[in-house]
Amino acid sequence: MQKKVFQLLVDNTSGVLSRIAGLFSRRGYNIESITAGVTADPRFTRITIVTSGDDVILEQIEKQVAKLIDVRDIKELTATSSVYRELVLIKLRTTPEQRQAVIAIADVFRANIVDVAPDSLIIELTGNLSKVDAFISLLDGHEILELARTGITGLSRGSDDVAYFED
Amino acid sequence: MIGADAMIQCLEAEGVEVVFGYPGVAICPFYNSILNSGIRTILIRTEQNAAHAASGMARMTGRPGVCAVTSGPGATNVITGIATAFADSIPLVCITGQVISELLGSDVFQEADITGAVESFVKYSYLVKNVEDIPRIFKEAFHIANTGRKGPVLIDVPIDIQNAALSKFVYPEEVNLRTYKPTVKGHAVQIRKVIRELEKAKRPIICAGGGVLLSNAEQDLRKFVEKHRIPVVSTMMGIGVMPSRHPLYYGMVGNNGRAYANRAMNESDLLIMVGARVADRAVSQPGLITRDKVLVHIDVDPAEIGKNAGPTIPLVGDAGNIIRDFIEEDFECEHEDWLRLLDEYRVSMGIKRNPNPAYVDPAAFITELSEKMEDDSIYVADVGQNQIWSCTYHIVKNGKFFTTGGMGTMGYSIPAAMGAKLAAPDRQVVAVCGDGSFQMSMMELATMRQHNIPVKIIVLKNNYLGMVREYQHYTYKDHYSVVDLSGSPDLEMIAAAYGMGFYRLENMERASEAIDTFLSSAGSMLMECVIDPMDLVK
Numbered sequence A: 001m002q003k004k005v006f007q008l009l010v011d012n013t014s015g016v017l018s019r020i021a022g023l024f025s026r027r028g029y030n031i032e033s034i035t036a037g038v039t040a041d042p043r044f045t046r047i048t049i050v051t052s053g054d055d056v057i058l059e060q061i062e063k064q065v066a067k068l069i070d071v072r073d074i075k076e077l078t079a080t081s082s083v084y085r086e087l088v089l090i091k092l093r094t095t096p097e098q099r100q101a102v103i104a105i106a107d108v109f110r111a112n113i114v115d116v117a118p119d120s121l122i123i124e125l126t127g128n129l130s131k132v133d134a135f136i137s138l139l140d141g142h143e144i145l146e147l148a149r150t151g152i153t154g155l156s157r158g159s160d161d162v163a164y165f166e167d
Numbered sequence B: 001m002i003g004a005d006a007m008i009q010c011l012e013a014e015g016v017e018v019v020f021g022y023p024g025v026a027i028c029p030f031y032n033s034i035l036n037s038g039i040r041t042i043l044i045r046t047e048q049n050a051a052h053a054a055s056g057m058a059r060m061t062g063r064p065g066v067c068a069v070t071s072g073p074g075a076t077n078v079i080t081g082i083a084t085a086f087a088d089s090i091p092l093v094c095i096t097g098q099v100i101s102e103l104l105g106s107d108v109f110q111e112a113d114i115t116g117a118v119e120s121f122v123k124y125s126y127l128v129k130n131v132e133d134i135p136r137i138f139k140e141a142f143h144i145a146n147t148g149r150k151g152p153v154l155i156d157v158p159i160d161i162q163n164a165a166l167s168k169f170v171y172p173e174e175v176n177l178r179t180y181k182p183t184v185k186g187h188a189v190q191i192r193k194v195i196r197e198l199e200k201a202k203r204p205i206i207c208a209g210g211g212v213l214l215s216n217a218e219q220d221l222r223k224f225v226e227k228h229r230i231p232v233v234s235t236m237m238g239i240g241v242m243p244s245r246h247p248l249y250y251g252m253v254g255n256n257g258r259a260y261a262n263r264a265m266n267e268s269d270l271l272i273m274v275g276a277r278v279a280d281r282a283v284s285q286p287g288l289i290t291r292d293k294v295l296v297h298i299d300v301d302p303a304e305i306g307k308n309a310g311p312t313i314p315l316v317g318d319a320g321n322i323i324r325d326f327i328e329e330d331f332e333c334e335h336e337d338w339l340r341l342l343d344e345y346r347v348s349m350g351i352k353r354n355p356n357p358a359y360v361d362p363a364a365f366i367t368e369l370s371e372k373m374e375d376d377s378i379y380v381a382d383v384g385q386n387q388i389w390s391c392t393y394h395i396v397k398n399g400k401f402f403t404t405g406g407m408g409t410m411g412y413s414i415p416a417a418m419g420a421k422l423a424a425p426d427r428q429v430v431a432v433c434g435d436g437s438f439q440m441s442m443m444e445l446a447t448m449r450q451h452n453i454p455v456k457i458i459v460l461k462n463n464y465l466g467m468v469r470e471y472q473h474y475t476y477k478d479h480y481s482v483v484d485l486s487g488s489p490d491l492e493m494i495a496a497a498y499g500m501g502f503y504r505l506e507n508m509e510r511a512s513e514a515i516d517t518f519l520s521s522a523g524s525m526l527m528e529c530v531i532d533p534m535d536l537v538k
């Protein structure tokens, strides 16, 4: 099993997300995360999917997704030649005494405190997967009340493999 | 002009001559407008068969078959037919009526989310939201259905859209699908690699699938293999790529195929799969076809290549284009010893049956029937033991053989034969089914009568769901469960009720004259062949 990040450029038709999600569930492929958002051209949506499987499955995923009529482009975002980012919001239970320690950890990770309540606070962190995971593990000992992750989105470095919009 | 008129004009622009369907209020505007056109409507007796009939027609004409049904239950009834066409890669355009757009999603009477329901069985689907989109959507639908790997496309049209006024109708000349551009031309480098392997190979073989028929490339394949004397086997969907008695054809592969065909495939040193999926029923052990041999996989659908077996040389493109490219290549190959060996296998590994003389022997009967059928006749096989016997013993001359190898939907043969007959009224069309599958489509005898579609039907009657009984025989030691077809109607009375000719054949003694009578009868005819209920295909 290995993990792969695929980036899709799709036509912004109604039902396109359900077609993609349906394909994954029907064929038993894993989705670890999926993010979608409109591109600079509102006719297209960019989707980032983190998935896992063996080589054969990953090849099938790429081919089956490419086959969907709405999918204009699919490419792998490799770790070495891409930038990944994920946003995470963490609501921690914090007594006033604990607060300073938490803020100190957050500072190291350049995370922001975006909400403070008498017994809790919300931290916002952006980073790649390992940074987010490392941060969460450092919070061990604090009670996480709620955690929301967006899943990663990414872009490949440089302009070599840009799929240009056309009319 | 309203949306419904536009829909009909689109069909006319696509050269559609027949629409199979079943009405309901939600599709009534469409069926009202169709009266102003030259398009023939066939009122099928259940919606599933509208898709099967359209499939039979598509397989004859090479163009998408069209069916049109109402919303809700009409749409859900057609799903099995759509799924069958999808599994068999048959191009269809299915039009469904839908409730008023505004009410969509509110569970009103006869609303079904049909585009959602068929998602995994269609190449694509549309829910029309704006009447002005009709020409573009129809143009795209026909294009998508009949290009690349063919398959069904569904268009769901709410009734208010069918009734809405259209400002102007322009049928697009071309489709503009940014995201859909199937590769049809084979890659020159890959083609040359295949030729180099053919030059080296001592035991080459081609395994041809339905894709060869779908790209209308039978003649090209024949020309190519005759030129280089390359032996051919086929999958079930590929039956008919070569005449059955062609010296270079060695039968159908697979777990229900010919032993010598499987052996030929396994012992080859170069296996060229063309337009075949390497599906489980054809190749039960994909490991065997990659071991000790060079595997070339040619398919228009890149996702099929490497799905079940990793080929040495993948080659994406349309089978016909690629075979024609092969023909252009100048090369020699020499493997007469291999052909001699295969001929020996063909003789020594033939099937030895021990038919019960008290009954009609399906093997001998089907062989004799097909020998007597016209040279370009169309044989449509249903599903069950009858299908396996048909695949094994039917002799294709220069005609066609249709069956559903991908989905194996019982009841396919009669509606599909009707579609084929409508497409080729001058050709002999025979449907062969079991008594179970016959009863799944028996209602279409009325359609045949009403619309004068003289298909000939053979029922191999064993009073069992034979294929399942055979499975229970082997797997559960004759512990039969829900396979007894007692209560089935008297077929002679059924034939009389529908005004059809009838013949009952009880053993082989008079088979020859029975077949003559059956084939020479003017209209449609039903022939019942009483076969041994305990007969086995294996």
Ligand SMILES: Cc1ncc(C[n+]2csc(CCOP(=O)(O)OP(=O)(O)O)c2C)c(N)n1
Pocket: B383, B384, B385, B386, B387, B408, B409, B410, B433, B434, B435, B436, B437, B438, B460, B462, B464, B465, B466, B467, B468
């Ligand atoms: C719609 C559908 N339901 C169930 C099956 C499972 N099935 C496969 S073969 C078969 C029996 C077919 O019986 P019959 O038509 O009498 O043909 P026979 O096998 O006796 O030749 C059944 C039930 C199927 N293929 N299709």
